[in-house]
Amino acid sequence: MANINENYEEDERESCSANGQKVKKKNIIRHILLAIFSSIMAFPFLWMVVSALKTKDEIFITPLKFFPAVPQWKNFIDAWNSTPFGLYIFNSAFTSLVIVAIQVINSAMIAYAITQLKFKGKKILFGIVMGTYMLPAAATYLPSYVILSKFNLIDTLTGIIISNAVSVFGIFLIRQAFLQIKKEMIEAAMIDGASHWKILWQIMFPLTKSSFTTFSLISFVSNYNNYLWPSLIIKDPSKYLITIGLRQFFIQQGAYGIKWPQVMAASTFTILPLLILFFIAQKWFMSGIADSGVKG
Known part of the structure; x- marks a missing residue:
């Protein structure tokens, strides 16, 4: 045994x-x-x-040599001083932050109405909202331009903000997060006399914070990198976003690629805000991707 x-x-x-x-x-x-x-x-x-960090000759003549012989740190200084990139970065960061704040608020309110309120045509409304997500962005440029022109918002940062105030993706993502919250919790709050506004921002928002963070990051990056629509309505150089400013630098100062080291330097420090933002919020971003906002 x-x-x-x-x-x-x-x-x-x-x-x-x-x-x-x-x-x-x-x-x-x-x-x-x-x-x-x-x-x-x-x-x-x-x-x-x-x-x-290379010279022009090192980029074109010796492209197989990955690292520069002597790092040319002055390329960053030359690129920064040749164009007001500080203003362009501020314009992009400011408009993106305001857009994200508006999108978070209206996405949360619409998602709450779709998931928690009872009214006729709720499913049809959600279907229409999701159906607009299938439209290509370019198809909305002409009607959006006409509307902004009637309100004298062409060539303004306000026009960019208002024209991007709603995100269908945000509505869908927040709705999915809200659906994971137990109904018993919401019913208990209603019995205690909590208003819809209190339930939304004091109960549902904290439980789905990671989904809000994920959406905020995605929206910020998308608006920060947006080029085509802002280039259609912004003509004043003082209102250029970083994408337009970088393009102008490439055409004027970069001379269509003659000053490639400066172009690469400008491209590098223009994406630094995005890298810093991601490193700060990556914990919540990954959490939101993993569990869609709610655990258990």
Whole structure:
């Protein structure tokens, strides 16, 4: 009997050891694949930063040499001083923050109405809202331009903000997060006399904070990088967004690529706000992607 038990325990140890080795191999393979894909994704950014530290000859004559012989830090200074990038970054950051704030508020209110209120045509309303998401953005440019022109909002930052005040993606994302909140919790709050406004911002918002953070980051990056629509309605250089300013720098100062080191330097410091923002909020961003806002 003792021999049988010893053999059984030995088999268990061997089985656990074999399973452990399989898990380790899978983890090693997974990390290797992640490292490869991460390197591929990060390479364009690294190439841009390294090119900003090169001379023009090092970029064109010796393109296979990845690192510069002597880092040319003055390329960043020359690019910054040649164009008011500080103003352009401020315009983009300001409009993006205001747009995100408006989108968060109206997306939360619409999502709350769709998930918590009872009224006729609720499903039809949600279907219409989601149907607009299928429209290409370019199809809305002409009617939006006409509307803004009637309100004298062409060539203004206010026009950019108002024309981007609603996000269908935000409505959908927040709605999905709200659907995961237990109805018993909302009913208990209503029994206690809580108003819809209080339920939305003091109960539902804290429970779905990671989804709001995820949407805010995605919206901010999207609006910060927006080029085509702002370029159609903004003509005053003092109101240029960073995307328009970078384009103008490439055409005028960069002379269509003659000053590639300065162009790469300008491209590098224009995306720094996005990198800083992501590193600060990456914890909440990943949490929102993983659980859609609510756990349990």
